[in-house]
Amino acid sequence: MRLYPMMVNLEGKRCLVVGGGRVAERKIDKLLAAGAEIAVVAPSCTAAVAKWAREERLFLYRRPFAPEDTRHALIVIAATDDPDVNLAVYQACASHQWVNIADRPDLCSFTVPSVVERGDLQIAISTGGHNPGLAKKLRRQMEAHIGPEYEEYTAFLGAMRRRVLELSLDDRQKREILSALLDDRFLCWTKSGERERRDLEAERIIENARQTGT
Ligand SMILES: C[C@@]1(CC(=O)O)c2cc3[nH]c(cc4nc(cc5[nH]c(cc(n2)[C@H]1CCC(=O)O)[C@@](C)(CC(=O)O)[C@@H]5CCC(=O)O)C(CC(=O)O)=C4CCC(=O)O)c(CCC(=O)O)c3CC(=O)O
Ligand SMILES: NC(=O)C1=CN([C@@H]2O[C@H](COP(=O)(O)OP(=O)(O)OC[C@H]3O[C@@H](n4cnc5c(N)ncnc54)[C@H](O)[C@@H]3O)[C@@H](O)[C@H]2O)C=CC1
Numbered sequence: 001m002r003l004y005p006m007m008v009n010l011e012g013k014r015c016l017v018v019g020g021g022r023v024a025e026r027k028i029d030k031l032l033a034a035g036a037e038i039a040v041v042a043p044s045c046t047a048a049v050a051k052w053a054r055e056e057r058l059f060l061y062r063r064p065f066a067p068e069d070t071r072h073a074l075i076v077i078a079a080t081d082d083p084d085v086n087l088a089v090y091q092a093c094a095s096h097q098w099v100n101i102a103d104r105p106d107l108c109s110f111t112v113p114s115v116v117e118r119g120d121l122q123i124a125i126s127t128g129g130h131n132p133g134l135a136k137k138l139r140r141q142m143e144a145h146i147g148p149e150y151e152e153y154t155a156f157l158g159a160m161r162r163r164v165l166e167l168s169l170d171d172r173q174k175r176e177i178l179s180a181l182l183d184d185r186f187l188c189w190t191k192s193g194e195r196e197r198r199d200l201e202a203e204r205i206i207e208n209a210r211q212t213g214t
Contacts, residue, residue: 003111003128011035016073018065018089019080020045023102027077027112032057039073041065042080067092075110078102105129114139119151120158149191156190157181160202167210177209 015031017024020042028049031038038058040049045060053060061069065085070076070092078089079102090107093099101107113124114135123142125135164177181202189198 003126005113005124005126007122007124009034010075012037013074014039014072015075016041016069016077018042018069018076018078018085019102020049020060021079021081022046024077024079025049027079027100027102028052028058030112030115031075036075039069041069065089070094070097074098076100116142116146118146118148119154121146121150121154147191149187153187153190156186156198156202160206164206167206169209173209177205180205 010031011034013036015036015038017028017031017038017040020040021044024040024042025046025048028038028040032052039061040053040058041061041063042049043062043064045053045062049058049060052058065078065080065088067088070089075098076089076093077100078086080086080089083103086101086103087107090099090101090104097109099107099109100112105111108129111126111129113126114132115125116123116139123139123146125138125142127135160181161178164174164181167174167177169177186198186202189195189201
């Protein structure tokens with residue numbers, strides 16, 4: 001069985017997380033960043049989960065799981081320290097729900113990858129469940145190469161690409177400009193904070209192409 005890599009929009013989607021420990025907290029953190037509507041069911045939870053509940057960023061039900069909890073959730077994550085409870089969560093789910101059972105890869109209809117996060121740039125790493133520790137190790141290695149400057153760099157390239165796509169040029173010319181904008185100089189200028197130089201050079205490339213293209 002080979003997993004299908006997919007980036008999903010969870011804005012406003014209902015997610016149930018059963019358990020509020022260390023593993024649940026890690027999954028919830030990413031669900032929050034994605035704008036999901038989160039309900040957590042757990043008799044006890046970490047300080048971070050309690051804080052998110054106080055800030056009304058999620059609904060926290062401080063009690064054991066009940067099968068009805070899974071109703072209306074698009075995504076269900078079971079991350080309690082009791083294998084029987086995790087199994088009961090799986091059994092309460094309908095076949096159309098996306099389910100992640102933290103101690104049972106064989107029952108997961110989706111798994112959570114390790115992610116290098118740089119703003120809207122996300123590099124997800126999955127080992128197909130073989131060794132999550134390897135996914136984490138690779139994430140750390142990649143973080144050393146993909147520095148924090150990639151957040152701004154990705155946003156810059158996004159803004160430039162939107163502009164280029166709106167120009168009245170043929171597709172070949174647009175591809176040429178986009179390829180020129182991917183030159184590493186733009187990354188270096190972003191990293192060193194030389195934004196004016198970067199933006200001027202980008203403008204020059206776009207203007208040149210516009211003049212020769214029209
Ligand atoms: C199948 C999967 C289901 C899922 O959770 O989605 C799953 C399953 C299991 N994990 C277990 C253990 C550990 N998991 C981690 C860490 C992470 N686990 C994550 C994902 C996944 N874990 C999915 C597959 C991902 C893939 O394909 O590689 C990451 C990437 C994402 C995240 O959780 O956010 C996150 C790293 C985030 C980061 O830092 O980048 C660590 C290390 C640590 O915690 O420091 C350990 C201890 C060391 C070890 O055991 O290897 C166990 C045994 C539990 C037990 O002992 O009872 C099971 C169950 C089993 O394998 O049977
Ligand atoms: N998939 C993954 O990434 C990993 C999975 N695991 C698995 O995840 C399990 C949880 O690990 P941790 O978060 O470290 O445990 P933890 O002990 O920090 O948290 C357990 C949580 O489960 C809750 N809980 C217990 N009984 C419950 C019930 N009946 N209903 C609802 N909530 C209940 C507790 O209140 C607590 O919030 C581990 O036992 C292990 O099997 C462990 C490491 C990584």
